[in-house]
Amino acid sequence: MLSIRIKMVSICTAVVLIVMSISASFMLIDVRNTEQQTIKNQLMDRARYVNDQIVQNFPPGQWVDEFEQLRRLPTEAHYIQEVILSGIGTPIAPFEFGNHQFTDQAVIAAIGGELGFSIGTRGPDFNDIEQEWIAFAMPVERDGISYIIYTRISARPMNDRLAQLTGSLVMMVLMALIITVILWYLFASTISEPIVALTRHAKEMSHGNLNKELKVHSQDEIGQLSASFNHMAKGLNAMVSTLALEKSKHEAVLHNMADGVLAYDAMGNITHANTAAGILLQFDDLDQQPLNEMLMRLGFDQEEVMSLASDGVLESTITASDRHIAASCTPYTHQQGAVDGFVIVLQDITKHARLDNMRREFVANVSHELRTPLASISSYTETLLGGALDEPETAEEFLRVIEAEAKRMSLLVTDLLELSRLDDNPADMELEVVDLVGLTKMAVKQCLIAAQEKNQTILFEEPNKPYFVEASPSRINQVLINILSNSIKYSPKETDIEVNLEETENSYRLLMKDNGMGIAKEDLTRIFERFYRVDKARSRALGGTGLGLAIAKEIMEAHGGRITATSEPGSGTLMILRFNKLLE
DSSP states (O other): OOOHHHHHHHHHHHHHHHHHHHHHHHHHHHHHHHHHHHHHHHHHHHHHHHIIIIITTSOGGGHHHHHHHHHHSOOTTTTSEEEEEETTSOEEESGGGTTOOOOSHHHHHHHTTSOEEEEEEEEEOTTOOEEEEEEEEEEEEETTEEEEEEEEEESHHHHHHHHHHHHHHHHHHHHHHHHHHHHHHHHHHHHHHHHHHHHHHHHHHHTTOOOOOOOOOOSSHHHHHHHHHHHHHHHHHHHHHHHHHHHHHHHHHHHHSSSEEEEEETTSOEEEEOHHHHHHHTOSOGGGOOHHHHHHHTTOOHHHHHTOOTTOOEEEEEEETTEEEEEEEEEEEOTTSOEEEEEEEEEEOHHHHHHHHHHHHHHHHHHHHHHHHHHHHHHHHHHHHTTGGGSHHHHHHHHHHHHHHHHHHHHHHHHHHHHHHHHHOTTOOOOEEEEHHHHHHHHHHHTHHHHHHTTOEEEEOOOSSOOEEEEOHHHHHHHHHHHHHHHHHTSOTTOEEEEEEEEOSSEEEEEEEOOSSOOOHHHHTTTTSTTOOSSHHHHHHTTOOSOHHHHHHHHHHHTTOEEEEEEOTTSOEEEEEEEEOOOO
8 A cells, every 4th residue: 555655746746747858748849830930930031042042133044044043142041952943843043952752741832832841741952852841932023924932941051959958857857857856756745754654653552552652753743643642641541541540440349249240232142240150050161151151040030032122131040050040131321222132140148048047947937935834824724714713732732833934934925035136135234354264164053953863074274464354244154054954954864065265366265065966967056046956845844935045146246256166966065155355
């Protein structure tokens, strides 16, 4: 592809060449015509001179001698050859032309009685050398007889002058072309170089280099264009930087958000998938999943999705492995309103599903826990009303059962109210600085009688220094009593229960180890749930409500601590309570 510089120089050179060629041609024609007219006038004057001096003054017999005399006279027209011809073109004088034949157009015109003029007629000179002539013939009369005065001159001098002029004009045209090429090349450079720089800069901009600035060398239109280009580049750089920052933010948000996001174009090819989507769907190659397969996997009807309006949304819920996922599909459009693709948002609702299940289980457990004692109270009451009151021993036994069931219901309601208060105001506790060693020692003493009834021993090695924590003594005591009571209940007779206190860098750890039947792994993570029992029948037989560990967990978390458990079936259970150290 030719550059604009070469195009401009070529066009201007062609224009100059055409103009100079036309001008030179007109000049040559004009000079040639002028030369021819000048020679014609000279030949005409010479012919008239011969007519006046010889033909009209002397008789034909003296014309040859008179020609000899005429040639001896000094004149500027000695290079003109004159001949007197008869009326039919036969030479009469001078004698040198006696054997010549004159048949050019000028002679023919003169024979016809008109002035004749011809150019380019070829013929011999006195020395029989062939030349090109310019001739003039004029008809005259003497004594009623027609004669022709014929004058001619060699065309070589005129042709030489025209050739010299032509050469000069050619040189002039060549010089003009050279000067034009040089000047227009320099001029074109002043235009093309900024344009080339603009083009190069535009290519660099297309590759993302927006920081380079063009130099402005002038204040003309090209300089203004360069300045405008620099201004545009700065604006684009700022805009691209803003867009890149926004894109980076969006990418960071998308890839770090908990919800999965999938984007597909109108052809069904995936254009974006964040990390959460792969984790939720457990796919390593989301990029290879087309839209139709993904819709089928998520439980969407493909025809319904394709017929969605621009503001339409389809929702679906699926279960994948142990996860519950809520999916929503919506189209996105471009400016003309046509659908450009689809966005699928995936939300992990496993926790919500579990909470719903826990809520349902909670309601069911509360209902069951209340229904059992109510059923006992109702049946014993009906029995008493049916006549058992008349039997004192039976009536007393039934009343004791009714009292026990009422206490059980009261304990259940008390625990429920306790949990409700902890849920509503977990931080509403009167905290004070207490010695965790002393609290543990007190809880051990309170549980000694229950342990002695089963011939159990509580082993507690008291540290040699106090462990100060900020806590509510009554609440912590409630937690310790609950865990120790469970250890006593679920451990066989004549076993040991170990209680230890440990100090770490940032906390104190209270460890309570029993030698009971232990807890299976699948149950271990749920023992702090409300009403959850590992062995429901045994738990009810031992009088538990299933809320003790849930209350203990709420109290520990309200203190900023933590309670965990480790266990294996047949090896007992280890409960670990972590308390934050008091800041000095």
